[in-house]
Amino acid sequence: MASREVSTMIKQGFIADPSLSFSPSRISSPIKLSTASPPLPPPPPPPPNESTLSNPTLFDMMSDEHNRELPRRKSHARVAQILTEFKNGVVYGHSLGPGDVKLTVVGKDGYRVTMDVHRKVLSEKSRFFMEKMNSRREKGVSHMVEISECDDLEIYVETVVLMYSDDLKKKLIGENVIKILALLKVSAAISFDEGVMSCLEHLEAVPWSEDEEETVVTCLEELHLPDDSVTLILQRVSSQPSTSSTRTRTDDIFSKLLTGVLQAKDDKARREMKVLIFKLVREEADYDVSRDTLYGLCHRCLTSLVLCLSEVTTQMNDLGKDRGALMGEIAREADNMLWMVDILIEKKLCSEFVKLWADQKELANLHSKIPTMYRHEISKITAQICVGIGKGRILVNRETRFAVLNTWLEALYDDFGWMRRLSSRSLDRKLVEDGLSQTILTLSLRQQQVILMKWFDRFLSKGDDCPNVQRAFEVWWRRAFIRQVLTEPDEPRLQITLY
Secondary structure (H helix, E strand, O other): OOHHHHHHHHHHOOOOOHHHOOOHHHOOOOOOOOOOOOOOOOOOOOOOOHHHHHOOOHHHHHHHHHHHHHHHHHHHHHHHHHHHHHHHHHHOOOOOOOOOEEEEEEEOOOOEEEEEEOHHHHHHHEHHHHHHOOOOOOOOOOEEEEEEEEOOHHHHHHHHHHOOOOOHHHHHOOOOHHHHHHHHHHHHHOOEHHHHHHHHHHHHHOOOOHHHHHHHHHHHHHHOOOOHHHHHHHOOOOOOOOOHHHHHHHHHHHHHHHHHHHOOOOHHHHHHHHHHHHHHHHHOOOOOOOHHHHHHHHHHHHHHHHHHHHHHHHHOOOOOOOHHHHHHHHHHHHHHHHHHHHHHHHOOOOHHHHHHHHOOHHHHHHHHOOOHHHHHHHHHHHHHHHHHHHOOOOOOOHHHHHHHHHHHHHHHHHHHHHHHHHOOOOOOHHHHHHHHHHHHHOOOHHHHHHHHHHHHHHHHHHHHHOOOOHHHHHHHHHHHHOOOOOOOOOOOOOOOOOO
């Protein structure tokens, strides 16, 4: 290749110019050494591609720019989508009229968006915005507010949109922990108190991975939020303690469909219709099924289940009764209840049922009097609740989570072997074990200890016939004895007895 062509390619950046690279081995000027110091060893030779790294080519620079540009474009696209949904679904949905505040949010990369928002909403929800706009009260005067150098412009925009939400807690269901922490930081920065409380309640209710655990603790410490909710959250890892007529008609139809499925006489048709109805419920995510309709059917299912078990307990010694028919009746009622739980989870309405299920002392007592081979289908309901809590799809407070395990966990242990053998196709063992593990780990450290020490003894005696939650056991052990967070020096440590 001619020297002129090589020179041209160097200037254009396709070939690194060795004369512009510096490495210790090529410095010819003498190095002055202190007389008190021994001679320095010769510097190591440069790696083969050091010259390329110190003077990147045009291709390298284009690749780096592309790698940075792609996430920016995705973020900008998400912001545009949020603004479109905000304008079409929030502003018009609330009939607030045109905005009287121009809010501009500028990211660190210089990207900026402007939103037409409402002074009334911002002032009521955020003390930050109330103070900014307090100086000008003239009616009809348009305000302009700018927030610059935002670390995450998308989160700032989404936080402003959340101020318009009627049910903020429900809006946050399904978001991951890192996203919730980002919303929490922005909500705290702009004094959006409702946003702060909703984020804290969400963090207290959902499971965290071990990596997320460290991030949550660090974030809460940095924010210095003056609220008891923070203490409650940290106890997990610390020993410190349409029109009405249309809606009514739709609910009536939906209620009849569900009731028809629950009372169906043909088992094959009932199974097919359950799949179909559940598919339709899942696809119509925007349709809010009446809570009263669903819970009316849930209470009916629970009553049927209690009556069925009461009848079975009186007929267990009747030799003339077909025991296969007894098993079929219990399985049918339990399957109906499980189907209703699936619908409640899908519609994000299952929180109240978890409390209801935890209070079923009479049903749990009847359950214990019936042989496992007849009753094991009932424990699938408990398993499904644990899976929902473990995935963050059911949000209930800690007392309710502990109560449901206190009422039904022993029954689940007893029935698990039969569930595993007779329901191998419909039961995802790993899913149940992961859900149960995550549910246990959302409790306080002392509650985790009580449950996992009992599980330890049960697992040693039952083996595969007991759910394997040793992953939860490992995490609890590290939390309690290795990675204690925010433990008071004078507080007694957790005690453990080894047999």
